[in-house]
Amino acid sequence: MSEHASITNPILRGFNPDPSILRVGDDYYIATSTFEWFPGVQIHHSRDLVHWQLIGHPLTRVSQLDMLGNPGSCGVWAPCLSYDNGLFYLIYTDVKSRHGAFKDTPNYLVTATDIRGPWSEPVYLNSSGFDPSLFHDEDGRKWLVNMLWDHRKGKNHFAGIVLQEYDPQQQKLVGPVKNIFLGTELRLTEGPHLYKRNGYYYLLTAEGGTYYDHAVTMARSRTIDGPYEVDPTNPILTSSGKPHLELQKAGHASLVKTQTGEWYMVHLTGRPTKDIYCTLGRETAIQRGVWIEDGWFRLETGGNDPRVEVDAPALPPHPFEPVPExxxxxxxxxxxxxxxxxxxxxxxxxxxxxxxxxxxxxxxxxxxxxxxxxxxxxxxxxxxxxxxxxxxxxxxxxxxxxxxxxxxxxxxxxxxxxxxxxxxxxxxxxxxxxxxxxxxxxxxxxxxxxxxxxxxxxxxxxxxxxxxxxxxxxxxxxxxxxxxxxxxxxxxxxxxxxxxxxxxxxxxxxxxxxxxxxxxxxxxxxxxxx
CATH class of the missing domain: 2.60.120.200 (Jelly Rolls)
Known part of the structure; x- marks a missing residue:
């Protein structure tokens, strides 16, 4: 592979927001939100992080996703794709209402032995907030995190990130619910994902809202339930206040490690068509990252600007046949x-x-x-x-x-x-x-x-x-x-x-x-x- 090979952003163009990336062996998958469009959740596949192919949708039955009468921009928000012991897990919210003080946000889990399906009937999890994510710990325990919605007047509606254990045998959440992270001064804390590295639990979140102040922030803790210390250089990725950048709205990210030991972060982005209007919707881009000596994650290029051109990993090129017009x-x-x-x-x-x-x-x-x-x-x-x-x-x-x-x-x-x-x-x-x-x-x-x-x-x-x-x-x-x-x-x-x-x-x-x-x-x- 050429040492000058690069990835051109966005990697998933058009309406493909809230990316959740997963590697299983030599294969990479990204799940993105579909909102009121059916079937639910787009799954793209790659083997080189450069070329991507839409391979299917896990939510293909009304028993998995019943959106009849859902208001606009409700439906499937921020899916999370994970894998453990031969089984793919997909967590998603089917938002039923979003206007006014209240949000109705039932969260579900489906599983499959093959990424292309068939996917199981859904397991109901909770409704306390949106953007649920499942973390598989090294000891075999599984943990759900999601943002907590607070409808009360005068409160921070984005009330923090809550943690609860998931029992796969009982197929339900068990044990206490704990608020592990109240967010930073950027507020609007959502999109949580947990990772474990070198004895730390890392909590990656989206903050600032999913428009032009969107950002990616990180915190870490020695224990999964906190307390979490905030990265001193947050946000680690943002386009806020940088109207000259081609990639705007950068936020809502997910991390992946290649089989060659390289690290990448996929994230939401938007490209204005005219003035502030992004007619293609919110898209998915990717950035290359590194872990520095003090244990924090940084963009390899330095700073926190999203780049259009990113160095590709040391993987063989794997293009796909073009989609017929x-x-x-x-x-x-x-x-x-x-x-x-x-x-x-x-x-x-x-x-x-x-x-x-x-x-x-x-x-x-x-x-x-x-x-x-x-x-x-x-x-x-x-x-x-x-x-x-x-x-x-x-x-x-x-x-x-x-x-x-x-x-x-x-x-x-x-x-x-x-x-x-x-x-x-x-x-x-x-x-x-x-x-x-x-x-x-x-x-x-x-x-x-x-x-x-x-x-x-x-x-x-x-x-x-x-x-x-x-x-x-x-x-x-x-x-x-x-x-x-x-x-x-x-x-x-x-x-x-x-x-x-x-x-x-x-x-x-x-x-x-x-x-x-x-x-x-x-x-x-x-x-x-x-």
Whole structure:
């Protein structure tokens, strides 16, 4: 391997926040949050820390993850992946409410002998706070840590990191609960992970909030339940106050040691598209680290700035085949490809089918784009600032309440939608509709008539904050639909919105009449242009 080999950040582009990294033998895995998108938890695999491949999702059944009606940016928060004695462990929160003083945060555990599954039915753990993490101690005991949520007025809502033992035989938490760390002056203490090295327990936490003051801090103790002394140079990683850095929001980290004895830290990051807006969502980056003489962890480059280019480990290169740009929906099976997600509920053949009309993805129209329950929408992450999405749809709406088409979607409050519907005077027609901060708008003064057309091609090209929509009646000659749309509102930011996902590109169908009119999509292209 070349001594100049490097890793380019972010390693997991697009909506892939809260990384938890694990090495088992020569294999590396990263689990990331999925919030209201189904299936739950993304698992990426690597053998060199340079190249990564999405291999699956552990939470594939409603019995593991029931998000029907979950508010936006609830669902799966901050999974933790670990391994002990031949068994993979995944801890996750299914957040049921997050607005106001209270947060409902049930925490669960699933296990598998194979990272690709199948994964077990969930074991309920507790609900005292989010960001749970499981630590396997050298003596065989297992410990759960999570942040403690305090709803009371005048209190620090991020009330510390609590520790409790997990008994795998009884499949439950046992013994006393102890608050082992109240955090530093950065506050908003969350994302705990425990490590043991040279007789110390190291507690890695995220602080400062998951926006532009985000940071990684560390503390250590000779005993697992403390007291913990704080690293005197905290934070050990942050972008706070450094607007010139390409990687912003650096925080929520996880450590891994390579089989060659090298240390790396994966962490959350965001790259602004325009001003403070990160339309790709919060992503995953990696930094190389070292343990110094006094026993603290430091970035190898010195300081605490996240770097775009990082030295790769002394491991053989292990690239993967590129992801195909085009999905023709002709695999012959029931399941969509690994990069597809649905909102809150799993795809079932009563509303999404690849078999009813072979070679097509058929969506039966259900609830509106504002629904927190039963949307007929399938989408994949936007992972490049400059990209294109294209599809062709066969759809014969009978009423204005029936719609289908191509969407650029953040959540139920913010999305843009090139939709086919029916107008009383123009017949079958196109319009570009937008919901921005929950407010509905139609971006064309009049619908574009496509009456008599059986197949309509739809396309969106995104370049940073601008999305340009187009349609075609033959797949070759394209006509612009309206003006370029500023989609910078499809982002977590500004912080007062308090939300956590990223932009998706996909197809959808609605039937507000309840007649469940189907739409057939012949293919979907996602192409990165930079």
């Amino acid at each position: 085009r999905d023709d929906f002709d695999g012959g099976g029931f399941e969509l490809g690994v990069h597809w997600s649905t909102l809150r509920v799993p795809p079932t053949e009563d509303w999404l089918t690849l078999r009813e009309r072979p070679g097509f993805l058929r969506l039966y129209g259900r609830e509106s784009m504002n629904s927190l329950f039963r949307q007929s929408l399938a989408a994949r992450r936007q992972q490049s600032f400059h990209c294109l999405a294209e599809t062709v749809v066969e759809f014969e709406p009978e009423t204005f309440q029936q719609m289908a088409g191509l969407t650029v979607f953040y959540d139920t409050n913010d999305h843009v939608y090139l939709r086919i519907s029916r107008d009383e005077t123009k017949g079958k027609s196109l319009n570009l509709i937008q919901t921005k901060a929950g407010v509905y708008d139609e971006l064309l003064e009049e619908d574009i008539s496509i009456e008599g057309v059986s197949r309509c091609w739809l396309r969106v090209t995104i370049e940073r904050e601008l999305a340009r929509f187009a349609y075609s009646l033959d797949g070759e000659t394209w006509q612009a639909v309206g003006k370029a749309v500023d989609v910078s509102h499809l982002a977590d930011d500004p912080a007062e919105k308090v939300r956590f996902t990223g932009t998706f590109l996909g197809v959808c169908a609605q039937d507000l009449s309840g007649m469940r009119k189907p739409a057939d999509f012949d293919y979907f292209i996602y192409r990165e242009l930079d």
